[in-house]
Amino acid sequence: MYDISGKIACVTGASAGIGAATAEALAEAGCNLVISARREDKIKEFSQYLSDKYEIKCFGGVLDVRNQKDVEKFFAELPEEFKNIEILVNNAGLAKDMTPLYENKISDWEQMIDTNVKGLLYVTKAVLPGMVERDKGHIVNIGSTAGRGTYPGGTVYCATKHAVNAITNGLRKDLLKTSLRVTTIDPGAVETEFSMVRFEGDQARSDKVYEGYEPLHAEDIADAVLYVVTRPPHVNVSDMIIYPTAQRDYHLVNRKA
């Protein structure tokens, strides 16, 4: 395992779920962290928890990745000791609703596209030039199995994750002349706040998504992130697709009665 202690790692959408678990795994590996999300109380509290527990430096700040100016400012104004980000985990993302495209709210399309695609691009644009200049860096994009296929009710969400996959693949080629690495990790069903967000707080509907089988846990994906960023510098894991054992496709789930 390649030692990443002391490196600066940045995780977007770190107030919950996969982002929070990833930040914690990186903190445990000794990284100093830049973490962000929209919910101020959560990100500040979590930042304090990580720095106290793992004795690392952690900068936790409010950031809505949909706002390009805010993204630019957030990274430009990072304290000097956090500026040289070496690992970027583009994790902030969400799905909204699960109805046929012709019934979708346009505002939901916009939120998914602005967060999952444009937000990921804005953050990448803010961090990548420094990585290229230093010829050092690893970008890990959290895609989805929704980026490898489609399912009814998920059309626009799937489109955003197909875009993440294309961005990851294209970027890896754009960086051919550098030592930088680019990885996509594409999970199937992970039990996080994801379905509560998708179904606007409908607990019963959200619970149904994970009923009758063991879904992935946020820590399973954090573990995958940790794996890819601790390979030696000559190894680039380009893609990882991870399903719960009981899930073979979106609707193909072995649920016990």
Ligand code: NDP
């Ligand atoms: P959660 O809802 O648990 O976490 C999402 C995180 O993203 C939160 O920290 C949220 O924080 C943050 N976030 C949402 N919108 C924004 C925004 N505009 N700006 C900044 N941060 C934002 O979901 P997951 O952990 O499951 O999702 C993380 C990623 O994993 C997403 O990209 C998702 O698409 C992907 N994924 C999830 C799967 C699943 O089944 N759960 C499977 C495959 C991929 P806050 O609200 O404080 O801003």
Ligand code: 8X3
């Ligand atoms: C989340 C996975 O299959 O619920 O990206 O859309 S899925």
